[in-house]
Amino acid sequence: MYREFATPAPTVSILTPAYDVARFVGAAVDSVLAQSFPDWEMIVVDDGSRDGTAEVVAERRDPRIRLIAQENAGVSAARSRAMAEARGEAILFLDADDWLAPDALSRLLAALAEAPEAVGAYGGYVVMAEDARPGDAPLRRKAGPFPSGDLLETLLVENLFANGGHLLLRRDAVRQAGPFLPQLRYGEDWEYWIRLSLQGPWAVAAGAAPILYLRQRSGSAYHRMARDPAAFAPAMLAIWGNPALEARLGRSRFLQIQRRAEAENAWIVGRELIRHGQRAQGLERLRASVAQAPTPKRALLLAAAHAMPMLPRALHGPFVAYPG
Structure with a gap:
């Protein structure tokens, strides 16, 4: 083998x-x-x-x-x-x-x-x-x-x-x-x-x-940095600045996927803000993400995020607060 x-x-x-x-x-x-x-x-x-x-x-x-x-x-x-x-x-x-x-x-x-x-x-x-x-x-x-x-x-x-x-x-x-x-x-x-x-x-x-x-x-890079939009910027610059990507995908597909990636990053930032207790700022990021790249699943999760104060913790799903 x-x-x-x-x-x-x-x-x-x-x-x-x-x-x-x-x-x-x-x-x-x-x-x-x-x-x-x-x-x-x-x-x-x-x-x-x-x-x-x-x-x-x-x-x-x-x-x-x-x-x-x-x-x-x-x-x-x-x-x-x-x-x-x-x-x-x-x-x-x-x-x-x-x-x-x-x-x-x-x-x-x-x-x-x-x-x-x-x-x-x-x-x-x-x-x-x-x-x-x-x-x-x-x-x-x-x-x-x-x-x-x-x-x-x-x-x-x-x-x-x-x-x-x-x-x-x-x-x-x-x-x-x-x-x-x-x-x-x-x-x-x-x-x-x-x-x-x-x-x-x-x-x-x-x-x-x-x-x-x-x-x-609690001290991991993800835990510390995933709620900060600026933390994503250097890696995104390195990824999308790689000339091999556009050569592989073509200009149109390159821009389409880049837009989806930006929306995904906004979603992650919003989710992590909510998990860290910054609900208003998190919801703003989630709304921006769904507006940029709407999907039925994300729209449903966005509605759930807005309803969180009325839901028991067991139903907070991906937005459940971090311990402490």
Whole structure:
């Protein structure tokens, strides 16, 4: 099944940027050690942590784990440093506060083996509370069904992927895409998935069980920045400024999808404003989104958002307030 990856180098490189995550990184490393597929290397780049992150990683003594220390340079620079060191034929970007299912690598590799034209494979994930441990109940699940094939236009409108932890990427596609853009502090992964999607299609891992367990952290970039329209701007500039997009789509389709993407961003900002307690500003953004790209589902959700004060919390759906 994995013959196409046969090489003296490890089959898979798992790349983990880590900054002040001593509370969480042990679970991430332990989940890699527990993989049913054993031919991997894990490269952890300690990005100037001050809380003992490196010491937690160093406690896991396994020759397949490599720890690299650098001055704080940001998550994109840390990922790119790990990419430069990676030797595997497939690459997975695991955040230091998440963890993998024990069969994550075997399922993703099987999906890649069955789709030799794919740039990567992905599967489901579950969202966990910030202080959760393996075995705890999830907050919510993303179990599919998931689209496969050419995902470029879909990804341009909406980032389908929670992060790189439930994606396995072919090394050749990663090499061709190049490094993450260090100037992007938000949406840097989204921009990268789009560069990969310009090269080819995606495969989906079989089964509904999660590949990744993802922590919902109050200090995450999404939690802090998704309600700020300005936070989207640098990534959007990088995505839509890529000349390969218009060459691929044509001018008319390019502008049509860009308009839908702007509406989707407005929806996300509005939803997150409401979840953070800024209801009036959030509703304004939601209305602007629906006006720009109306759909029956979004119109119904907009009506529900307006009716929230009259609804029990259990019916707040995607607009439910964050804890605290």
